Amino acid sequence: MEVKFCSSCGSPMETRDVDGTPRRACTACSFVHWGNYSIGVGALVERDGKILLVRRAQEPGKGYWTNPGGYAEQLEQINETVRREVLEETGIEAVVTGVAALRDQPRAVHNLYVAFSMTYVGGEAVPDGVEVDAAGFYSLAEMDTMNVAPFTRWLVDVALKRGGSAGLAVDEAPIVPLPGYGLFRC
Known part of the structure; x- marks a missing residue:
């Protein structure tokens, strides 16, 4: 879908060349629509050789x-997003220790997914009953009998074999x- 009106001032948008790329730009102010993006985050919380799954x-x-x-x-650092999501979905307290993996998925809404290594702090895995209906820490052997999403299988491999x-x-x-x-470094 093409952006027709400026989200900053409401004026009509037009297509202009911006640094060699056609972009939607406002006819009245300096706003440029750079594209549609979403940022997803995921937690790789390990405890006793097992990974937290929902x-x-x-x-x-x-x-x-x-x-x-x-x-x-919009106004939340992604390392806080993942901490909050883990707590909301499972009741587990965990802290970010690093960035373990990235997935870049260009499409209509370009999605960047950041997987964080996290240290277990406390709590028992209890599903929120809305977004998730089960939660717990599982070993690779246990995962073999579970319906684990393919991307999650890849992330678990990253987490356990880094x-x-x-x-x-x-x-x-x-x-x-x-x-x-939010700063991360090698």
Whole structure:
């Protein structure tokens, strides 16, 4: 669907060349529509060699076992999004330790999915009864008998076979204070 009106001032949009790419731009202000994007996050919470999984109670993926996750809110850092989603879906408290994997899925709404390594802090896995109807920590052997979504199988492999690497780790003490930034580094 083509953007017809500016989301900043409401004026009509036109197609213009912006840096060699046709883009929808406002006829009255400087707003440029750069595209449609969504940012998804997922948690890889490990405890005693097992990974936290949930069974989806809603579409998409109803009936599949996946890692907990969701979509970033406009004014929420993605490392807070994943922490919140894990707590909401399972009652598990966990903290982000790093970025384990990324999935880039260009399509009508370009989706970037960030999978976070997380450390279990506390709680018992209890499904929220809305988005998920089951939750728990499962071993690879247990997953063999479960309806685990293919992408989640790949993420579990990443989580359990990363060879001691935490991926991109949280930068707790950047050399320059950058309040409001979510910073990760090798």
